Amino acid sequence: NSSPIEKLKDGLLSIPSQEVVAELGGGEHESTVSITVVGASGDLAKKKIFPALFALYYEGCLPQHFTIYGYARSKMTDGELRHMVSKTLTCRIDKRANCSEKMEEFLKRCFYHTGQYDSQEHFVALDKKLKEHEGGRLSNRLFYLSIPPNIFVDAVKCASSSASSLSGWTRVIVEKPFGRDSKTSAALTNSLKHYLEEDQIFRIDHYLGKELVENLSVLRFSNLIFEPLWSRQYIQNVQFIFSEDFGTEGRGGYFDHYGIIRDIMQNHLLQILALFAMETPVSLDAEDIRNEKVKVLRSMRPIQLEDVVIGQYKGTAKGGVTYPGYTDDTTVPKDSLTPTFAAAALFIDNSRWDGVPFLMKAGKALHTRSAEIRVQFRHVPGNLYNRNSGGTNLDQTTNELVIRVQPDEGIYLKINNKVPGLGMRLDQSHLNLLYSTRYSKEIPDAYERLLLDAIEGERRLFIRSDELDAAWALFTPLLKEVEEKKMIPELYPYGSRGPVGAHYLAAKHNVQWG
Ligand code: NDP
Ligand code: BG6
Numbered sequence: 001n002s003s004p005i006e007k008l009k010d011g012l013l014s015i016p017s018q019e020v021v022a023e024l025g026g027g028e029h030e031s032t033v034s035i036t037v038v039g040a041s042g043d044l045a046k047k048k049i050f051p052a053l054f055a056l057y058y059e060g061c062l063p064q065h066f067t068i069y070g071y072a073r074s075k076m077t078d079g080e081l082r083h084m085v086s087k088t089l090t091c092r093i094d095k096r097a098n099c100s101e102k103m104e105e106f107l108k109r110c111f112y113h114t115g116q117y118d119s120q121e122h123f124v125a126l127d128k129k130l131k132e133h134e135g136g137r138l139s140n141r142l143f144y145l146s147i148p149p150n151i152f153v154d155a156v157k158c159a160s161s162s163a164s165s166l167s168g169w170t171r172v173i174v175e176k177p178f179g180r181d182s183k184t185s186a187a188l189t190n191s192l193k194h195y196l197e198e199d200q201i202f203r204i205d206h207y208l209g210k211e212l213v214e215n216l217s218v219l220r221f222s223n224l225i226f227e228p229l230w231s232r233q234y235i236q237n238v239q240f241i242f243s244e245d246f247g248t249e250g251r252g253g254y255f256d257h258y259g260i261i262r263d264i265m266q267n268h269l270l271q272i273l274a275l276f277a278m279e280t281p282v283s284l285d286a287e288d289i290r291n292e293k294v295k296v297l298r299s300m301r302p303i304q305l306e307d308v309v310i311g312q313y314k315g316t317a318k319g320g321v322t323y324p325g326y327t328d329d330t331t332v333p334k335d336s337l338t339p340t341f342a343a344a345a346l347f348i349d350n351s352r353w354d355g356v357p358f359l360m361k362a363g364k365a366l367h368t369r370s371a372e373i374r375v376q377f378r379h380v381p382g383n384l385y386n387r388n389s390g391g392t393n394l395d396q397t398t399n400e401l402v403i404r405v406q407p408d409e410g411i412y413l414k415i416n417n418k419v420p421g422l423g424m425r426l427d428q429s430h431l432n433l434l435y436s437t438r439y440s441k442e443i444p445d446a447y448e449r450l451l452l453d454a455i456e457g458e459r460r461l462f463i464r465s466d467e468l469d470a471a472w473a474l475f476t477p478l479l480k481e482v483e484e485k486k487m488i489p490e491l492y493p494y495g496s497r498g499p500v501g502a503h504y505l506a507a508k509h510n511v512q513w514g
Contacts, residue, residue: 031138031168032065033455034130038155039147040070040081040112043250044175046088048206049144050110052447054085057106058093061452067133070112071126081112092442117147118154123162130163140168142454148254149177153191160195173202173454176267177258178463181479182472189465202454203463207268207371208275209446209453211435212405214461216275216373217289219403219411226401227280229377230352236398237357237511238276239374240269247313247365247494248340252329259338261310261482264362266475270297271463272373272405273358277348286459290467297470301347303478309501310482311341312489313365316496323365323494339482339489340364343502345509346474357509361502365494371405374514385416385426397428400514409435409443 035053037045056062070081086107093099113129115122130141143159145152156172164170174192179185192201207213220226229235242264248255255263271293278292315325326332326340341363348358377399400414412430419425435443453461463471481487490499506513 030065031063031140032067032134033063033140033142034067034069034134034165035142035144035451035455036069036071036126036130036159036163037144037146038071038117038159039145041072041074041076041084042146044146045070045144046084048445048447049146049451050085051089051093052445052451054089054103054106055093055444055448056452057109058096058099058102061448063455065134065137066109067130068110069126069130070110071115073114073116075114076112078111082107082110085110092445117151118158120158120162123158127163138167139165140455141165141170142173143171144173144175144451146175149179149188152188156192156195169200169457171200171202171454171457172196173204173451175204177262178203178267178468179472180258180262181476182469183476185468185472189468198465199459201465202459203465203468204450205267205271205461205463206446206450207405208271208461209448209450210371210405211443212403212409212411213272213275214449215411216272216403220276221280232352232354232356234377235356236376236378237359237509238273239359239361239372239376239511239514240272240276241360241370241372241374241513242269242362243366243368243370243498244364245366245369245495247324247326248329248332252326253331255340256332256336256338260340260342260362260364261344261475261479265342265344265360266471267463269360269362270471270474273346273360274467276373277353277358279352284460286462289460290464294464294467294470296348296350297467297474299348299350299353300474301349303344303346303474305478305481305485305487307345307505308478308482309341309343309499309505310339310487310489311363311492311499311501312336312338313340313363313494313496314491316493318495325494326365337486337489341366341489341492341498341502343498343505344478345505357511359506359509359511359513361498361513363492363498367495367497370407372514373403373405375401375403376511376514377401402514 037049039045053062053068070076076084086103089103111129111133113122113126115126130139141164145155147155152174159172160170179188220230274293274296277296279295281288281292312326315328316323326338327334327336332338343359343361346358346360347353347356379398397414397416402412402414404410410433412432414428414430416426417429419427450461453459490501492499503513
């Protein structure tokens with residue numbers, strides 16, 4: 001039972017954990033943070049990570065002493081990396097005052113190191129460079145693994161043994177996919193734990209960093225009018241809908257190995273479902289919230305194949321434009337059965353949610369880009385306004401609460417009201433909170449929040465290993481069945497609303513998609 005610091009000395013821990021940092025007396029005073037983006041030449045780094053880091057810098061959220069290193073195999077100089085980063089600054093900051101000035105300052109803090117992901121020697125060289133920038137201060141190091149999953153473990157091994165901080169913390173952000181099923185995910189977790197403590201691993205699900213997903217708990221737990229209604233007694237069904245109006249363009253190779261169930265449902269939508277359905281946590285601490293989320297995941301009923309519909313988009317021509325089908329992508333096998341669309345009915349077998357269908361729908365190449373949570377309430381008992389009264393049919397519909405995660409972030413509640421006038425006719429209207437009209441400040445990108453949280457050691461929005469296990473335990477049997485039975489996806493035209501099968505599935509559960 002040696003203490004963490006003894007374990008560190010004994011070489012049992014390759015990276016000091018939070019506990020060790022505390023024992024070493026590491027504080028924020030005169031400390032420095034070095035952020036290494038592993039896979040800096042890639043799509044995610046350019047599109048999301050560097051812009052988010054710049055936004056944090058612009059907002060004054062990064063510590064006084066920080067350095068950013070890009071690491072990848074591609075040969076690049078510091079100047080070339082800076083050029084690349086400046087070209088991809090497509091985030092919300094680029095039109096703001098002093099942007100170019102701040103950008104110059106930011107770029108001066110960005111450097112590049114060429115190296116292989118499995119080379120101790122190259123990480124030793126990185127360590128040397130990091131130390132030069134850290135200038136003897138207490139060093140904290142964050143590694144962002146923005147690389148394909150097959151090289152996660154190599155990179156973690158090298159970073160932990162050759163480039164971890166010995167005076168401060170070392171944390172590693174891991175991008176999805178975290179495996180393809182329970183077995184591969186457990187293997188990845190075990191391999192990572194060989195080199196890192198659980199509290200050093202930050203498994204990112206960027207949907208948890210989205211403003212409206214963050215607001216879900218606030219909406220529910222700080223408004224008396226919602227929490228008492230949040231159960232099978234008043235809620236008829238809940239829908240989690242993700243749709244994109246573009247296909248897998250450019251990512252077909254990755255996507256074909258995973259499919260939409262693994263890409264969106266098992267992580268993004270399931271995480272939102274867990275937050276939606278959890279019991280009140282003891283506190284807002286990361287562990288208290290994650291404890292409640294994992295209970296929801298463990299209470300879920302195995303998903304039945306007859307409660308799932310899968311689809312794949314096919315090419316179509318519209319208005320003189322030809323849209324390619326999924327298998328037209330040269331990186332996708334012509335006979336691929338990989339679903340680009342899926343809808344499923346899930347159930348939580350606990351006393352709060354017994355019998356309530358939680359419907360999920362996710363698809364690429366659909367008619368619109370959006371992500372929403374829809375809560376459809378039951379009919380008002382007694383049906384007073386549905387009766388024919390004096391020959392007038394006062395048709396009344398049920399309430400619906402819609403949380404629009406993107407685009408046009410907003411929350412609206414559909415209510416019944418009387419149409420003004422001498423007659424008695426009902427209408428449905430929206431009580432509407434549209435963020436763009438209510439708040440003038442732009443909404444930060446999810447990656448900004450998550451990067452800042454990782455720097456600050458806030459784990460609330462990252463996935464704990466037992467949550468991940470529970471998520472895979474739910475989806476692995478279904479995926480196995482779909483793949484073993486070679487289920488043929490229903491084809492739907494690019495830009496359509498998806499397969500009609502999704503409507504039959506909803507109807508089977510007495511639900512209409514919102
Ligand atoms: P890329 O395919 O662009 O890979 C990132 C970098 O890794 C490349 O620039 C390349 O750098 C290196 N690399 C690529 N393939 C290999 C290989 N086979 N062996 C060794 N190195 C390789 O990935 P993305 O940037 O798109 O994504 C990074 C991670 O984030 C992945 O895990 C992905 O699944 C995940 N992700 C990506 C999203 C996105 O929108 N792009 C969204 C959500 C998650 P070099 O050759 O210079 O070494
Ligand atoms: C990623 C998926 O996790 O999320 C992509 O791998 C998808 O396929 C993306 O396009 C959607 O993210 P956002 O934030 O653009 O809705």
